Structure formats: structure tokens, C-alpha cells
Amino acid sequence: MPYFCTMNFTVQILGSSAALPTSQRNPSAQVLDYNGQLFLIDCAEGTQMQMRKFGISMRRVSHIFISHLHGDHYFGLVGLLFSYQLLGRTEDLHIYAQKDLEQIINLQLQVSQTRLSYPLFFHPINPEERKIILDDDKLTVETIPLEHSLPCCGFLFREKPLPLKIDKRFLIKEIIPISEFARIKAGGDYLSPEGVLYKNSEITIAPPKAHSYAYCSDTLYSERIVPQITGVDVLYHEATFMNDKRTSATEKFHSTAQQAAEIARQAGTGTLIIGHFSARYDDLQPMLEEAKRIFENTVLAEEGLTISVR
Amino acid sequence: MPYFCTMNFTVQILGSSAALPTSQRNPSAQVLDYNGQLFLIDCAEGTQMQMRKFGISMRRVSHIFISHLHGDHYFGLVGLLFSYQLLGRTEDLHIYAQKDLEQIINLQLQVSQTRLSYPLFFHPINPEERKIILDDDKLTVETIPLEHSLPCCGFLFREKPLPLKIDKRFLIKEIIPISEFARIKAGGDYLSPEGVLYKNSEITIAPPKAHSYAYCSDTLYSERIVPQITGVDVLYHEATFMNDKRTSATEKFHSTAQQAAEIARQAGTGTLIIGHFSARYDDLQPMLEEAKRIFENTVLAEEGLTISVR
Numbered sequence: 129m130p131y132f133c134t135m136n137f138t139v140q141i142l143g144s145s146a147a148l149p150t151s152q153r154n155p156s157a158q159v160l161d162y163n164g165q166l167f168l169i170d171c172a173e174g175t176q177m178q179m180r181k182f183g184i185s186m187r188r189v190s191h192i193f194i195s196h197l198h199g200d201h202y203f204g205l206v207g208l209l210f211s212y213q214l215l216g217r218t219e220d221l222h223i224y225a226q227k228d229l230e231q232i233i234n235l236q237l238q239v240s241q242t243r244l245s246y247p248l249f250f251h252p253i254n255p256e257e258r259k260i261i262l263d264d265d266k267l268t269v270e271t272i273p274l275e276h277s278l279p280c281c282g283f284l285f286r287e288k289p290l291p292l293k294i295d296k297r298f299l300i301k302e303i304i305p306i307s308e309f310a311r312i313k314a315g316g317d318y319l320s321p322e323g324v325l326y327k328n329s330e331i332t333i334a335p336p337k338a339h340s341y342a343y344c345s346d347t348l349y350s351e352r353i354v355p356q357i358t359g360v361d362v363l364y365h366e367a368t369f370m371n372d373k374r375t376s377a378t379e380k381f382h383s384t385a386q387q388a389a390e391i392a393r394q395a396g397t398g399t400l401i402i403g404h405f406s407a408r409y410d411d412l413q414p415m416l417e418e419a420k421r422i423f424e425n426t427v428l429a430e431e432g433l434t435i436s437v438r
Numbered sequence: 439m440p441y442f443c444t445m446n447f448t449v450q451i452l453g454s455s456a457a458l459p460t461s462q463r464n465p466s467a468q469v470l471d472y473n474g475q476l477f478l479i480d481c482a483e484g485t486q487m488q489m490r491k492f493g494i495s496m497r498r499v500s501h502i503f504i505s506h507l508h509g510d511h512y513f514g515l516v517g518l519l520f521s522y523q524l525l526g527r528t529e530d531l532h533i534y535a536q537k538d539l540e541q542i543i544n545l546q547l548q549v550s551q552t553r554l555s556y557p558l559f560f561h562p563i564n565p566e567e568r569k570i571i572l573d574d575d576k577l578t579v580e581t582i583p584l585e586h587s588l589p590c591c592g593f594l595f596r597e598k599p600l601p602l603k604i605d606k607r608f609l610i611k612e613i614i615p616i617s618e619f620a621r622i623k624a625g626g627d628y629l630s631p632e633g634v635l636y637k638n639s640e641i642t643i644a645p646p647k648a649h650s651y652a653y654c655s656d657t658l659y660s661e662r663i664v665p666q667i668t669g670v671d672v673l674y675h676e677a678t679f680m681n682d683k684r685t686s687a688t689e690k691f692h693s694t695a696q697q698a699a700e701i702a703r704q705a706g707t708g709t710l711i712i713g714h715f716s717a718r719y720d721d722l723q724p725m726l727e728e729a730k731r732i733f734e735n736t737v738l739a740e741e742g743l744t745i746s747v748r
Contacts, residue, residue: 148524151490173517174484180461197549199520207483207513214458228549235545239507239538240588278550 135163135266137287137339137437139362141403142178144429146368146382147200148407149174154431155200156345156404158364159184160285162267168192169283169343175204176211182432187217191262193269194225195345196255196280202229206236209244217246224261224269226279227252255281258356272356274347277381282344284357285437290335298331341437342397345404348378349387354394362437363392364429367402370415385415389422403429445473445576447597447649447747449672451713452488454739456678456692457510458717459484464741465510466655466714468674469494470595472577478502479593479653485514486521492742497527501572503579504535505655506565506590512539516546519554527556534571534579536589537562565591568666582666584657587691592654594667595747600645608641651747652707655714658688659697667705672747674739675701677712680725695725699732713739 138161145153155172159179166189168175179186186208194202202225212221223229230250237244253261253271256279262269265288272282291313294304302320304312312318318326342357345366357363368382377384383391385402392400400423405412412428419426427435448471455463465482469489476499478485489496496518504512512535522531533539540560547554563571563581566589572579575598582592601623604614612630614622622628628636652667655676667673678692687694693701695712702710710733715722722738729736737745 148521149487149490154487173514174487177459177461177464177484180459199517199546199550203513203517203520204483207509210509210513211458232542232545232549235542236509239542240509 135287137162137341138434139341139364139401139437140182140184140434141401141429141431142175142182143170143172144403144405144431145200146404146406147198150407152431153405153407154178155203156195157204158343159189160341160437162285162287164188165190167269167285170195170201170345171203171205171208172200173203173207176208178431186211187215187219190220191222191224191269193283193343194223194229195274195282195343196276196278197226197228198278198346201346205229206233209233209237209248210240210242213242213245220247220249222249222251222262224251224253226255253281255279270356272342272344272353274344274353275350275381276346276348280346282342282347282353284340284342284360286340287338289338292328292332292335295331295333298326302326339437344391346382348381349383349391351391351394354391357391357395357397359396361398362401362435363395363397363399364401364403365391366404367415367419368404368406370409370418385419386422389419389426392423392426398425399435400426401429401433401435402426405429445597447472447651448744449651449674449711449747450492450494450744451711451739451741452485452492453480453482454713454715454741455510456714456716457508460717462741463715463717464488465513466505467514468653469499470651470747472595472597474498475500477579477595480505480511480655481513481515481518482510483513483517486518488741496521497525497529500530501532501534501579503593503653504533504539505584505592505653506586506588507536507538508588508656511656515539516543519543519547519558520550520552523552523555530557530559532559532561532572534561534563536565563591565589580666582652582654582663584654584663585660585691586656586658590656592652592657592663594650594652594670596650597648599648602638602642602645605641605643608636612636649747654701656692658691659693659701661701661704664701664704667701667707669706671708672711672745673702673705673707673709674711674713676714677725677729678714678716680719680728695729696732699729699736702733702736708735709745710736711739711743711745712736715739 140159142157143154156170157175158169160167270284274280340360342360342363365388367385367388369377371384371386450469452467453464466480467485468479470477580594584590650670652670675698677695677698679687681694681696
């Protein structure tokens with residue numbers, strides 16, 4: 129009898145472009161849907177329009193994570209905050225970003241004499257340290273220090289393992305006192321009143337694997353991140369250029385498609401999503417092929433694309 | 439023999455929505471094209487994407503005018519400034535707006551450690567006074583004080599009258615010394631060496647009418663603006679609501695379609711463009727009909743619409 133998990137865990141791309149938007153591509157933004165709760169990762173100009181376009185409920189966004197303070201990763205944020213105001217939002221909203229962003233938000237609220245209709249919690253982060261910045265019932269979010277021209281971090285979303293489940297077939301056979309449940313779910317064996325010892329593995333069902341998603345943009349090729357993201361199910365890694373431009377990539381503190389794939393290979397991730405493409409590339413197929421030569425299970429971040437993290 | 443003017447003078451709508459963008463409509467932005475030189479009027483989130491979509495050369499924008507500091511009129515500006523940087527712009531750029539906007543721009547430049555590659559001139563304006571803020575060879579731009587919940591002004595673009603032109607048929611008949619040309623073009627008569635007096639009207643051709651465009655958003659219904667915009671060829675006036683919501687419009691310092699049309703009627707304008715539509719209206723035809731009942735020559739601001747000011 130499998131341990132069935134109905135939780136949704138998907139990531140949807142809202143923007144796949146590097147700093148300059150193109151007629152086809154918006155700059156960086158993604159929505160992580162964890163069982164209906166939405167986490168917005170970066171929020172470039174036009175993000176709220178993209179959410180409308182793809183039928184995403186803006187209201188369900190509870191937490192926003194901003195990797196760094198280049199405009200192509202946050203210029204849509206203040207507009208979104210004002211739209212929430214106009215929509216009469218009352219639910220809490222949490223922003224995780226470097227502290228300067230709070231000043232940018234507050235200045236624009238002040239200039240327009242706006243007092244928000246909802247509680248806004250600003251959580252300053254230090255992009256240079258690896259730290260769990262959100263820890264709730266089901267998920268942790270951890271910063272991934274990256275190497276960019278401005279202080280910058282990625283985010284690692286890691287589902288918490290579900291507890292063991294007591295096998296229903298055993299519950300039918302034996303009457304177990306409720307007081308024993310927590311101990312068994314935590315891995316303990318069970319000694320029946322008749323003195324029979326049941327090993328934990330005989331009477332429980334293992335939970336499904338806990339899944340994880342890592343977002344790494346913007347960054348130089350950096351093997352330092354590999355230990356932290358090893359084994360993630362889905363990795364988004366920036367690939368601003370193709371490898372023939374790797375000198376240019378390095379100068380601009382960006383990566384190439386080949387380098388992104390190399391990180392995925394070393395980290396043994398499930399799927400690699402590459403994105404943050406320079407506006408110079410109209411056709412992205414050569415970029416995909418470049419990555420696939422190193423890491424076969426690569427996909428292109430394309431506006432609207434939804435990938436399951438499970 | 440007509441005095442033929444080849445100058446282009448058009449306005450194109452980039453955003454027709456009030457504060458909340460919809461899936462069909464972007465918030466406020468327009469481009470005025472005066473003989474190839476582009477003036478951007480307001481610059482909401484997504485403006486640079488709209489310019490790309492409609493094939494407008496971003497580089498040809500030399501002047502940007504921001505009516506007020508509600509985000510739906512300027513949240514696309516800083517992104518545009520950064521895109522110019524990435525595109526390697528070197529040409530001067532002039533911004534006319536209230537002084538707080540300079541602080542908003544500078545804070546975001548500073549946080550991202552950006553030094554612009556092009557000269558940016560910030561011209562602070564006082565939205566409460568009627569004043570010529572730009573006066574070049576061909577055109578003046580004047581503030582139009584409006585009544586809104588924040589200090590706000592419209593902009594009146596007025597072409598300068600061309601000088602009189604000396605009739606070529608007369609130049610063939612009479613040899614006029616070049617030293618006399620300026621005087622005649624300014625309206626003077628001409629006394630020939632033979633003592634014949636030619637009246638100015640006999641020897642010159644009148645220039646075509648100088649044209650003008652007025653942009654009035656956001657504002658309460660206010661007859662105070664009528665004297666300033668009387669006789670403009672094209673008037674853009676906000677029409678956030680229909681007239682059944684005029685109480686709501688007044689409370690929010692906005693106008694209705696009927697009120698916009700009433701202003702156009704009183705000012706005797708050529709064409710009225712209504713825009714800044716509330717997201718509550720999917721179908722804009724009833725709004726258009728409401729305005730047309732008062733002022734027949736009304737059109738809806740629709741994304742991409744281009745109207746000639748001549």
C-alpha cells in the first residue's frame with residue numbers, strides 16, 4: 129500500500145530573459161506552487177501582467193523572494209504591492225530580500241501617500257550566508273550564496289519529510305493505544321500487550337521522498353554551490369550566454385548553458401531548467417543542445433512553462 | 439499654392455488602463471511623435487515592452503514627461519532607464535517630473551551601483567502652476583494643473599507657428615534683396631526700388647495652422663482647464679468611470695466619460711481620446727457611446743492606436 133501524497137509542488141516560469149526584455153521574453157520571475165500556496169521568486173517588471181496572462185491567482189502569493197537588487201529581478205515588485213492595495217488585499221505578505229529594497233518600497237509608498245491595506249512583513253536577508261530563512265510546517269527555504277556583480281543569493285525550497293504512516297492492515301489486526309502512535313510514526317517498534325515485538329518496518333509505510341527545488345540566478349559558474357544543491361529534484365540555473373561567450377559571461381558574472389549543465393551534472397539533480405537568456409539569442413535551441421550534451425535532462429525556461437518538482 | 443508641411447505629429451497609446459492593469463490593457467503611457475523625435479508621456483510598468491511590441495524606437499525618445507507620482511504613471515520609468523544603459527545609449531535624456539521622482543531614480547541607481555552611460559537631465563516641475571517647461575525651435579510644452587488626490591498636471595504640446603513664406607511666383611517677378619526676407623516673413627510689406635508698395639498679404643503664403651495636443655490625466659472634472667486647452671486639435675482626457683459612477687469618480691478624484699466629453703465640448707477640441715479606464719469595464723463601447731452623446735468626435739484609447747494631431 130503506497131503512501132500517497134496529493135500535495136502539488138510545481139514551478140512556473142513567468143520570465144526567462146536576462147536584463148533586457150525582448151518581444152518574446154520577460155525578465156526574471158517564477159511562481160512556486162506548494163499545495164496552493166504560492167511563492168514568488170524574483171519579480172521583474174511585468175510580473176503582475178504575466179500572472180494575469182497565465183491565470184495565476186495573485187492573491188494566493190504569500191511570500192516573495194528577491195535574489196538581488198538588479199532591476200530585472202525586482203522592478204515589478206512595487207507595482208504588485210500597489211495592485212494588492214487596489215484589490216483590497218488583507219492577507220499578510222512576506223518579502224525576503226536585501227534590506228535596501230525596504231527603503232525603495234517605503235520611499236515609493238511615502239511619495240504616493242499610501243498606507244497599505246494589508247500587513248507587509250519585510251525580512252532582510254544576507255545573501256552571503258547560507259541560512260534557513262523560512263521554516264514552516266511543510267517546507268524550508270534556504271539562501272544559496274551566489275557569485276555575482278552585486279550581492280546575490282539563490283533559494284532552496286526543501287519539502288520536509290512526512291512522518292511514517294502506520295499500516296492500516298496492522299491497525300485492523302491489532303488495537304494500538306493512541307498514545308503509542310507518535311512514537312511509532314517517529315520510527316519506534318511496538319510491543320503488544322501479549323509481548324509480541326513488531327519491528328517498525330513491519331508496521332509502517334515509508335513516506336514518499338521529500339522533494340526540493342533550487343533557484344540559482346544570477347551567478348558565475350561556481351562549484352561552491354554544488355554541495356548545497358546536491359540531489360535536488362529540479363534546479364533552475366541561469367544560462368545567460370552560450371559557451372563561445374564564456375569570457376563575456378565571466379566578465380559579467382554570468383554563466384553559460386554548458387556551465388549550468390555542468391553544475392547540474394555535479395549536483396546530480398533530476399531536471400535542469402536553464403533561463404535568464406541574453407536578448408542576443410532569438411533561437412534558444414542551440415543553447416538547449418549545448419546544455420544537453422553535458423546534462424541530458426535539461427529544459428528551456430519558457431514563459432508559462434510549468435514543471436512538477438515531484 | 440499651399441504651404442505644405444511634411445512634419446509628422448501623432449500620438450500613440452501604449453496603455454489605456456487605470457491603476458490596475460487588465461489582461462487586455464496596460465496602465466498609462468503614450469508616445470508623441472513630432473517629426474521623428476519622440477516624447478514619452480507617462481511611463482507605467484510595461485511601457486518598454488509596449489514600445490517593443492509596437493515597433494517604436496526606444497532610442498528616439500528624447501524627453502519623458504510624468505504627470506504625477508502614482509505608480510501607474512511611472513513604474514516603468516526606472517526599468518526603461520536601465521534598459522537604455524544596457525543598450526549603450528549615449529544621447530541626452532530629459533525627464534520632466536516632480537522632484538521626488540529624482541530621489542526614487544537615484545536610490546535605485548545607487549543600490550545597483552549603476553552609473554548611467556548617457557546624460558540624464560532631471561527637470562523638476564511644479565504641477566500646480568501653468569508654465570512652459572520646454573521651448574524648442576518647433577514646439578512648446580506647458581503644464582496643465584489638474585485636480586487629483588496627489589499633485590498632478592497634464593501637458594500641452596503646442597507647435598510653434600511656421601513663418602510666412604514668400605510666394606515663389608512673386609520671387610520670379612521681382613528680385614527681392616535677401617536682406618528683406620526676414621522682415622517680409624515676419625509680416626512686413628515690401629517697397630520695390632521702383633517705389634511700388636506690395637502689401638504683405640499679396641506676396642506671402644500663410645503657414646498651415648499650428649497644431650496642438652493636450653494630455654489630461656488624472657483629474658476630477660474641472661472646467662478650470664478649459665481656457666488653457668481651448669481649440670487644441672486632439673485632447674486626451676481621462677475617463678476612469680461611466681457617469682453612473684460619478685460619485686465614486688469624484689471621491690477618487692477621477693472623471694467620467696460624460697465629463698471628459700463635456701470638457702472637450704467646452705474647449706472646442708478637434709478630437710477627444712478617452713482613456714485610463716477602470717479595470718471594472720470589459721466592454722468599453724457603452725463608455726464611448728456615453729461620451730459621443732456629448733461630443734461626437736470621441737475615440738477610445740486602445741493599446742497601439744495612433745492618432746494624427748494634424
